[in-house]
Amino acid sequence: xxxPSHVEKHFTAGEVVRDIVIGMSDGLTVPFAxxxxxxxxxxxxxxxxxxxxxxVAAGSIAMGLGGYLxxxxxxxxxxxxxxxxVREVAEKPGAEVAEVTAIFEAYGLSRExxxxxxxxxxxxxxxxxxxxxxxxxxxxxxDPRRAGRSALTIAGSYVAGGLVPxxxxxxxxxxxxxxxxxxxxxxVALAVFGFVKGHFTGSRPWRSALQTVLIGSLAAxxxxxxxxxxx
Amino acid sequence: xxxPSHVEKHFTAGEVVRDIVIGMSDGLTVPFAxxxxxxxxxxxxxxxxxxxxxxVAAGSIAMGLGGYLxxxxxxxxxxxxxxxxVREVAEKPGAEVAEVTAIFEAYGLSRExxxxxxxxxxxxxxxxxxxxxxxxxxxxxxDPRRAGRSALTIAGSYVAGGLVPxxxxxxxxxxxxxxxxxxxxxxVALAVFGFVKGHFTGSRPWRSALQTVLIGSLAAxxxxxxxxxxx
Numbered sequence: 376x377x378x379p380s381h382v383e384k385h386f387t388a389g390e391v392v393r394d395i396v397i398g399m400s401d402g403l404t405v406p407f408a409x410x411x412x413x414x415x416x417x418x419x420x421x422x423x424x425x426x427x428x429x430x431v432a433a434g435s436i437a438m439g440l441g442g443y444l445x446x447x448x449x450x451x452x453x454x455x456x457x458x459x460x461v462r463e464v465a466e467k468p469g470a471e472v473a474e475v476t477a478i479f480e481a482y483g484l485s486r487e488x489x490x491x492x493x494x495x496x497x498x499x500x501x502x503x504x505x506x507x508x509x510x511x512x513x514x515x516x517x518d519p520r521r522a523g524r525s526a527l528t529i530a531g532s533y534v535a536g537g538l539v540p541x542x543x544x545x546x547x548x549x550x551x552x553x554x555x556x557x558x559x560x561x562x563v564a565l566a567v568f569g570f571v572k573g574h575f576t577g578s579r580p581w582r583s584a585l586q587t588v589l590i591g592s593l594a595a596x597x598x599x600x601x602x603x604x605x606x
Numbered sequence: 607x608x609x610p611s612h613v614e615k616h617f618t619a620g621e622v623v624r625d626i627v628i629g630m631s632d633g634l635t636v637p638f639a640x641x642x643x644x645x646x647x648x649x650x651x652x653x654x655x656x657x658x659x660x661x662v663a664a665g666s667i668a669m670g671l672g673g674y675l676x677x678x679x680x681x682x683x684x685x686x687x688x689x690x691x692v693r694e695v696a697e698k699p700g701a702e703v704a705e706v707t708a709i710f711e712a713y714g715l716s717r718e719x720x721x722x723x724x725x726x727x728x729x730x731x732x733x734x735x736x737x738x739x740x741x742x743x744x745x746x747x748x749d750p751r752r753a754g755r756s757a758l759t760i761a762g763s764y765v766a767g768g769l770v771p772x773x774x775x776x777x778x779x780x781x782x783x784x785x786x787x788x789x790x791x792x793x794v795a796l797a798v799f800g801f802v803k804g805h806f807t808g809s810r811p812w813r814s815a816l817q818t819v820l821i822g823s824l825a826a827x828x829x830x831x832x833x834x835x836x837x
Contacts, residue, residue, distance in 0.1 A: 400668070400672055401665075401668055401669065401672065404664065404668040405636075405661065405664050405665050405668050407664075408660070408663070408664030408667075408668070409640075409657065409660050409661050409664055412656075412657075412660030412661075412663070412664065413656065413657055413660060416656050416660075417653065417656070421836075421837070422648065422653065424836065425643075425644065425647050425648070425833050425836050425837050426640065426643075426644055426657045426833075428832050428833070428836060429639070429640050429643030429644060429647075429829040429830075429832055429833040430636065430640050430643075430661060430829070432639070432643070432825070432828040432829045432831075432832045433635065433636045433638075433639030433640055433643065433825040433826065433828065433829040434632075434636050434825075436639075436821070436824055436825040436828055437631070437632055437635040437636050437639070437821060437822075437825045438632065440821045440824065440825075441631055441632065441821065444817060444821075448807060448809055451809060452807075452808065455808070479723065482726075482727060482733050482736065482737055483726070483730065483733050484723060484726045484727070485726075488722050488723060488726045489723055489726075491719050491722060491723075492710065492715060492719060492720055492722075492723040495713075495714070495715045495716075495719045495720075496713060496715070499714065502713050502714050505713065506713055509741070509744070510740070510741065513740070513744060513746060515744060576679060576683075577683065577686070578679055578682060586675060590667070590668060590671045590672065590675075591668075593667050593671065594663070594664040594665075594667040594668045594671075595664065597663040597664065597667055598660040598661070598663045598664040599660075600663075601659050601660055601663045602656050602657075602659070602660040605652075605655065605656050605659060606652070606656050
């Protein structure tokens with residue numbers, strides 16, 4: 376699909392960063408909060424580690440395969456919409472010409488002013504379909520290798536994130552003692568992650584760091600309160 | 607921003623469905639897998655319920671606030687890119703006219719053929735910027751109320767999904783017995799959810815049902831194996 380090359384580049388780099396962010400923000404937050412919550416109810420690191428690693432396995436698989444399916448379904452959606460446009464261009468060219476004209480009219484161009492461009496765009500079915508995909512439907516052609524890469528990136532980032540809060544429980548027998556170390560380590564990790572994430576995604580790094588720390592703290596606080604209330 | 611109205615409609619309905627899918631697919635899967643994993647290691651429903659509800663609290667908050675930030679950062683990204691285009695159109699109109707011409711050239715239109723449309727598009731700064739946002743950058747203007755709605759939809763769907771696998775452990779004291787009931791109930795719920803999801807997202811419903819059941823089973827199997835191996 377013909378687009379200025381810097382758009383494509385921006386898009387691809389953004390997807391890998393987005394997958395790392397998806398996996399790592401949940402991977403740092405949920406196992407941390409679960410471990411903190413359980414420590415509030417049961418002072419036994421073995422139980423916390425068992426639950427924590429079970430959660431990391433479940434979460435990384437669920438999110439990784441979820442990302443795989445999301446990427447696959449993007450690709451299928453694009454293919455099926457493209458097929459529909461190809462059919463419409465072949466079967467109802469008049470209606471499709473009117474749609475191209477209407478697109479330019481929405482930007483204030485008279486039928487007469489847009490006529491030469493409409494004629495040129497609709498002279499080749501491929502160019503015509505490319506134009507409708509991007510302009511009428513706002514869809515970009517997905518990279519076919521994206522699904523598998525996306526799954527591995529998300530799952531790997533989740534595991535890497537999840538091991539940070541769990542490591543202290545692996546080393547320290549008392550869950551209450553480990554909780555303090557885990558909280559300190561994870562809040563620092565969340566801040567660093569949020570800062571780097573802000574840098575890559577174009578938001579202010581310190582505000583982003585504050586946000587990830589806040590989400591982690593809220594999630595852990597809620598998990599701790601609920602576990603305490605039950606146990 | 608002027609776009610054909612059916613595109614906008616499709617987009618908004620898709621976002622709510624997408625938020626429900628995000629929250630519920632993880633909500634059904636991860637607490638189910640965690641509870642199954644813990645049951646393999648510890649035959650005590652109270653521990654499973656404590657860990658499960660702590661996970662639901664942590665997961666719903668982490669995913670809900672994550673969705674909030676994602677929607678907010680989409681809106682900020684749009685605003686900052688729009689500001690940049692407005693500045694470029696005002697400060698470097700020559701370069702921007704060349705960019706519009708290049709967009710049409712990518713579709714095989716000669717400079718002469720596109721000249722009248724380029725002239726019309728670039729005659730009003732607002733229309734010009736609208737066109738660049740959609741066409742050069744492929745960005746749609748996000749709905750400003752989306753962030754809060756997105757957060758509540760994702761978190762609510764996560765909680766609703768998470769209570770399904772945990773309910774049997776609340777009612778049955780032996781975690782091993784509850785595991786069987788929870789597995790049966792959750793696999794049925796995953797199949798129904800996958801079927802409905804397939805219907806809404808345009809993929810084949812039965813295949814979608816099979817996929818969600820498979821992801822849930824894999825995540826639960828991995829969590830069970832890991833918890834067994836440790837305990």
